[in-house]
Amino acid sequence: MDDGFRGLTLTNTLTRRKEAFRPLDWSPDSGVTEAERRVRMYVCGPTVYDFAHIGNARPVIVFDVLFRLLRHLYGEAHVTYARNITDVDDKINARAARDFPGLPLNEAIARVTQKTAAQFHEDVAALGCLPPTVEPRATAFVTPRADGLPDMVSMIETLIAKGHAYVAGGEVLFDVASMPAYGALSRRRLDEQQAGARVAVEAHKKNPADFVLWKLSSENEPGWDSPWGRGRPGWHIECSVMSEAYLGQVFDIHGGGLDLIFPHHENEIAQSCCAHGTSQMAQVWMHNGFVQVEGRKMSKSEGNFLTIADVLHTEKVGGRRWSGSIVRLMMMMTHYREPIDFSVRRLEEARNRLSRWRSRSAMLMEHAYAAPEGELINSLCDDLNIAQALSRLDHLMAQPLTDDNKMAVAANLRFLGLQQSAEEGIGVAKKVSALVEERDRNYGGPLASIEEIDAVAAVRARVDIATFISDRLEKLKAKDFAAADAIRDDLAAQGIQLKDGKDPATGERVTTWELKR
Incomplete structure (x- = not known):
């Protein structure tokens, strides 16, 4: 019987062991048909208040490779990869107020999140990463949805009804003492824990480690109507809801950086397990190292x-x-x-x-x-x-x-995402080569549309002609003419014609390229 094992082993942060990976949908009692089987993976995405830094690049690349591997082992149609975008956060509010002081806050927030999310998409495409299967935004899952997918307000109501959350000081807080297994992922005892960076220790808390599920918003802050007043969600509840929306109450793999183990991932587990009455949120937790x-x-x-x-x-x-x-x-x-x-x-x-x-x-x-x-x-x-x-x-x-x-x-x-086919690269290049040149000349100015950015990133990621040209120029400087000619001939075989000239100001060699007609 096919139990889903494909020889894949993964280190599980929860157990601190390397384990054979068997997807949940392949379990005999899963009730899932062969055609409906999915390997389900969730990775925490960016909070779009600023451009992504190089530390953010690492989990994107690591889990892109895992995504590619899972699709190879189980088939593209049988893998669902969800990576969220957090577009409601106090850091976003602060950045919007700083960068656009003359605009209403909501309009300023929209400008910040649009610009930074678009840059993130350009960056990760240039890094050769495939787009995830789904990329939910937090603001789309705050209040009940017409399509019936999970939402944050409803999950918070469930946690209150089950005795795992309480209202105090104008906030809804998760009661960590209500969950005996709290701290299992980070291996921290409750009496040793300190509140996370996004949680202020206040007198109205039952326990200093209790964390915010909902907080009230002022007139100038973004907010949604709720049973507890106009407010906005805490950080952790977002991922619990968005992962459930696309992957179910319990799924296969949850990934992110080491810095997210506590408090973020620990609190996700608490919310999800207590809301759903399950013993786990994900069966495998994976975390990449720091940069x-x-x-x-x-x-x-x-x-x-x-x-x-x-x-x-x-x-x-x-x-x-x-x-x-x-x-x-x-x-x-x-x-x-x-x-x-x-x-x-x-x-x-x-x-x-x-x-x-x-x-x-x-x-x-x-x-x-x-x-x-x-x-x-x-x-x-x-x-x-x-x-x-x-x-x-x-x-x-x-x-x-x-x-x-x-x-x-x-x-x-x-x-491995390090080289796409010439057919793919040149097909895209024919459509947007002029745009690439324009963007290179004007980098730092207003961002183009998302479609244009994606097209530019595709060319950069798939062709990387500039790298070949730079390598060839170095070979020529070193008088390694055979190697330089080999690079020129290889590009010619891909339909890319190099043209050498001189910089009129410096007299140095300058190489341009065009697609062969």
């Missing part, structure tokens, strides 16, 4: 705070822009549970590895729809050991240069 910058914790006070857009579009890191695929590879070279040092040295290492791999696969990019190698899949099935999977590409580079070898490299790269 440092040049050996130091990233912070604005340290002067090393970097957004994804900074890395991709400015010269703040090592005096150059870095392509999304290079940043993606750098993040993948360290096991997802270990900390990463985001450094110029590591970016250069990723750039060199990617350049070598692509030089081998470029002539056969049109065949990259082939399935990835079994050895690569086996590595990923071992607790998502991406770094070990990448070593398979290094192994292939040491093998004789044959068509099968080239095809294996291309297929593996494409599966």
Whole structure:
């Protein structure tokens, strides 16, 4: 009997063990037909008050690789990946008031969230990430919906009715003492816990760790009508509701960064389990390690705070822009549970590895729809050991240069999101190449429409012509003419014609490109 096991093992933060993964829908008593089976995964998305920083890039990349692996193991139609957008939050309110002081707050909030969400979509597409199956926004799930999907007000009412929440001091609070298992994920005893960063310790709380489910809004703050007055939801309740809406009361995998274990994920579990009367919210909890910058914790006070857009579009890191695929590879070279040092040295290492791999696969990019190698899949099935999977590409580079070898490299790269097919890339490039040039010239100005941004990001993620051009110029400077010619010929095989010229001001070589007619 098919129990859903595909050789995949994952480290479960809840049990602190590496476990064989068997989706819930494959259980004999699930009552789900074979056609209806789904592997269901939820990952906490951005709070869109500011552009996403490079630490935010790591979970997006890690769980994109897992999403790709699950689709390979179980079939695309049998995997549902939900990643939310938090678009109601006090940080958003503060940013809106600061950036648009002359506008009504709600209008200012709309401008902030639209701009930052659009930039997030551009960033993650440039990093080679597939869009999630669904991407719910918190503001769409606050009050009862016409379609009957879960909402925050109704879940809070349920928690009050079951004795797990209470109204005090103009707030609705979750009573952590009402849940005996509270603290199991973080392994914190209740009497040792401190309130989370978004929870103020007030006298009206029964326990200092009790956290906000609903709080009242002033006239100038965004708010929704509720049984407890016009207000807005607490942070944690959002993910409990949005995950249930698309994945059910209990689902397979919940992911995020280590910083979310407590209080956010701990509180999600408390809300969901107490509201639904279940023993678990997700059967597997996965958390990626932190990201440092040049050996130091990233912070604005340290002067090393970097957004994804900074890395991709400015010269703040090592005096150059870095392509999304290079940043993606750098993040993948360290096991997802270990900390990463985001450094110029590591970016250069990723750039060199990617350049070598692509030089081998470029002539056969049109065949990259082939399935990835079994050895690569086996590595990923071992607790998502991406770094070990990448070593398979290094192994292939040491093998004789044959068509099968080239095809294996291309297929593996494409599966890992490091290279799409020439057919895909050029098809998009024909439509928006002029837009790419315009956006590159005017970066930092008003954002284009979401559709335009997505198109630009698709070109950057799928073609990465600039990386090839930069590599070729370096080869020419080093007088490695054979390698430079190989890059030019590989691009020509993909329908991309390079043109060399001179900068009239400096006399230096300048290379442009166009699609061959």
